[in-house]
Amino acid sequence: MEKVVVSIVLSVLLGLVLLLLGLFLGFSVFGGREKSSPFECGFDPVGSSRVPFSLRFFLLAVIFVVFDVEIVLLFPIVLGVGGCWLWVNSYLVLFVFLGILLVGVVHEWREGSLEWGE
Structure with a gap:
């Protein structure tokens, strides 16, 4: 019990030290109009920052995150299949999970969300 308390206290102290070190090193006294502007390259911004984005690209990014x-x-x-420690129920759950993903891919494909060009 005593070792657990010591490790918790050391973990909290290490976290606080790293937090304070990050705050200290991240503090900057040098600032100004150029540093606070979003364009630091020396050019004035041209055009509006509210350019409409492609909804198809957004949907493709969401699909990528889901499959990631x-x-x-x-x-x-996959690691368990190599070691043969999976039971029959685990294989059933695996195939149901893969089936749901396959249905999702087919739906996105038929809807046209996976098309890159028009």
């Missing part, structure tokens, strides 16, 4: 998370969820199962 899916890879993270499948990674432990």
